[in-house]
Amino acid sequence: MNKRKTIKGLLIQYMLIGMVSIFAVAVTSMSIISSHMQDEMGDKGKKIVEVLSNSINTSLEHPLDDLYSLKELIEDENIIADIGDLLSNIVNNRDHFAAIQLVYFNGEVTEVSPYREEFLGIDVSRQEYFINSIKSNEPYWSSTLLSAQLDRPFVSLSLKTQKGLLVAFLLPETILDHVQKLVNLSKSYITVSDRTGVFIVHPYEEKVSERVNDPYFNKLKSDYYKGSKESIENIDGDQMLVYVEFIESLGWMIKFHQSLEIVLKPIYRILLVLGLLAITTTIIFALFASGQLVKVSTSLENIIQNTVKVADGDYDVHLQETSFVDLNSVINSFNVMASSLSERERELVQLNKRIQTNLDRLTHADHTFKTLLESTTGRYGQEFMDNLTREIAGWFGVDAVIVSKFDYETGVATAVAMNMDGKKVEGYQYPIKGSPCERVAEDGFGFFGKDVINLFPEDEDLQKFHAEAYLGVPMKNAGGEVKGIICAISKDPMTLPEWGQDFMTITASKVIAEMERMDAERKIIESLKEKEIMLKEIHHRVKNNMQIVIGLLSLQKQVSEPIVVHQLNESINRIYVMALVHEQLYKSNDLAKIEVSDYVKSLLGHIIHTSNIGKHIELNTDIDCVSFSIEDIIHIGLIVNELVTNSIKHAFATTENPRLSVSIKDMVDSVELIVADNGVGFPSGFNFSSSETLGLHLVDSLSGSLNGKMSISEKGTGATIRLNMARKSI
Incomplete structure (x- = not known):
């Protein structure tokens, strides 16, 4: 029953994995294709509006060139011609001009072509094209307006001259003729709006004739100048992709519309094909997976059973290879893993033993160091040394501990502190040569657990101590020079604790620091005593010198007049005041x-x-x-x-x-x-x-x-x- 459940569960898992994989491939493919098609359609729409924009800009160059030519003729003093005739001539020979006016700088129309008397002398100073043109020497294109002269919408092109303002009126359809033809022939949804948003080209001509405003104009204009040239509009219930371009000089907006339904229809077809492919592939995969799972189920059950054994800590398992080649790599990996775990278990057991040993060592060392700190805290000088030798003897269980200082000139080591059989020993000295201390000074830390007498037969003191074991560590100053030795001597064989060498090395550094402090303190005290003696001698000599001065003044009194004698007595007393101070100082302990x-x-x-x-x-x-x-x-x-x-x-x-x-x-x-x-x-x-x-x-x-x-x-x-x-x- 469990085996069947396992096979069924694995079959469902493989089918789900296959379906998810196929679905992921389908979604990814759809996304890529959809994105590609949208980009392609977008590029097409952008190209169309760019072509239309370039075409309109080209159409604008011709009237602008003509107006500049007319300006040159008007301003040329060598040409004698009636301005009205010049205006009429260019209007009659250019299809894009509906009318041209010459407006004086105060806004009064002085010339008009085609000639209409009622328009002469009128004031256009409040017109938008006049206000914007009169301020600049650059040509100005106005927005689309209704003209009383033309009785239809127009666009004006204004250019300032020395004689006034040339204002040419152009009908939008003359500029947009090729755009309107493209709309009529291709049935494409293309619109053009003027600077105020009023349609001047639209598939529905009544929107142009009725001067309907583009409701999306302001938003599209804002988005365009922010870098966005695409949008979506809802036109008569149809979602449309819109591509936008602006004619900067006119302020006109060109839009090319595409139906989203038409754009997305190929994508829907691809989705349908991919869905059918996914279902078919899933069915084939499920049939194939069920056949393969039946073959491997027995081997999988065997692997599961042995995995449980490994999880329970039984690493002595081994799987036999099967006829299913693809599964043999898993079986081999399992066998390698089980063998590796078995070996790792043995290593962990050994490691655990070493860790426990080190932990015991660290625990003992920690206790020992705490004891060292407690026993030496607040103790300095000889008290520190005596207490330390007593503590070391107790920690190592030895009979004698010596802290000695070397004198290399005499070859003698003098005990700074010594504890033997629990008692303090003073004044002990021993020869360095031939002793284990000499070996330690040369080689560093030394330990001789037994038979130390036979190892160093020249050392008579070891013979007297009946020494059996020796432990020593050199004391080095900051320059690395050996200044002395800390050694422990036992009458019985001894075993060095694992923390022993580290402990003795740390202790030696603390002792050498204290010895150097004691030496420095001794030198300071000796120096102060020398200075005190010197100061007392100085005060004594000053006092004697003043007594000599007093004696000389006393002799002077014997040969002086009474009034001088009186003055000499006063001086003698004053000198005595100072001499007495120096006498008190050299007799005092406080200088x-x-x-x-x-x-x-x-x-x-x-x-x-x-x-x-x-x-x-x-x-x-x-x-x-x-x-x-x-x-x-x-x-x-x-x-x-x-x-x-x-x-x-x-x-x-x-x-x-x-x-x-x-x-x-x-x-x-x-x-x-x-x-x-x-x-x-x-x-x-x-x-x-x-x-x-x-x-x-x-x-x-x-x-x-x-x-x-x-x-x-x-x-x-x-x-x-x-x-x-x-x-x-x-």
Whole structure:
């Protein structure tokens, strides 16, 4: 039953395929033939209207030539002739002219032929042909109009001359005589419309005499100038193919009509023939297909059964060839496919095993790399190295891991980090020559799973470790130079994991980068220490040089006048202010700034000690721990020196128990310096800016450089000077 259904289904499929194929051929043939015939008919129609158009254009050349000749005669001053006679002569000798007028430039008719007195002197200035002609020196063809002079439709041809406007009247039938004859003889449906769409040639003469308008004129004119010269019109219930051409000078439209029924009749006949051919071919094809299908049905059923087996995964099938030659190629292809699928299945099984192995390797490697990142993240320098050796020992299950740096000059490798039996080892060194590390440095990655002692008998350290297996990878810098080795040593034989080499190579690149960073950091620290020592030495020498200057000035005092001695003392104190800064700097750990408390206290002790006023001065200080830059501390020291010296010199002359207080307070946004004494105070109206003494003038100038604001207050006895300095200037 299934076999019969298969044969019946295949028969129907083949019949449908055959019918569809024949139908497609028939439709394609019909389309090609129809298109060809329509193109042929279209070309014929286009040629007819082109011939008619050319014929009319030729007919227009004769009256135009005659009118130009008449213009030359009128304008020729050497020819003495009556213009009316010239007009009459050309009208009588030319069939295409019905009448000719000479119209003056104001629109008045001055000459007419044939002569009719009632037309002389009339005004034609409002006529369409006059309006368009008078503006141009080119000839102008008017639209078709009714003429009172001719009592019938006419077309005018106008040409401007020196004497006025020549207007020739032509009857359309004289221009279209051969067109009308063609219509009468061939019974062809040809129409001509003038510029306004009025028929001037038509198979039905009453449409011409009644001046009927072509209803399709405007649409066809628009389509024509858009590039379309074909259209379809419904004329008296008959669908007509229309081919259009325009006479540009006259604005006339020529149309050639063909009945669609006549054009399509040959196509209908061809369709009928093709339909009968399709039916006949389908019947023959169905009979042939049924006979062939009976022959191949058994083989097809066999192929289907074995295809089901292949679909179920049984690829060990083989079909025998049949007596049906055309089917043997299918059977052979099936056998090749089954054999290929069987081979591909075996390959896929092997591939799946390899994929699974690689997947396991990648999973382990991913876990290992994550562990590496977690164990080294946030660790740098020696901590990074020590942690890494411990982790590698755990990953590979080895007894020792060494990260060593090579010294090629001495031939010794020094362990940057080493982990042995779970403990950190420091200061380990070993000779490079004869060791497996030498081999790795030369050849690249190296793995010796067992018997490494016998492979490298010169390496005494391997003997001491009782090493059995070795794993090593070189550490290369960006230039490819080997800087050291990462190696793992085991007392038991070991197997290299598939991810082992990749992991060790990546780890080596990370370690060499960290080693280079550590070397760079060490060099920077050493350089900074050298510069710090140098700066301290410079400050020390500057301080010593200033002490020499102070000593020289002190010697100068011994041979100077009292007034000069006083000035030298002031200079010595000012130099001491700067010398003390340099002394503080070379004793300090911070070379960029100085803490103000110790500095000011030392300065005050020096000033009081060298004052020699013969009285004990009670000194009170309240100084916060505030740091200043070198430039600012010198300015502050000079200000304190001048203010304190001024108090000792001028305030305590009549004071029996002199007291002096100095405070420097951190006010968060600013720093306030206060110098106060219990002396005689400042004179009334005193101003630092107007002071003539060098010291006070210096105080005013230095406070400005600190962006400070100076103020003086006197309460009771003595004077208080405040200097408020903005913190941003400190």
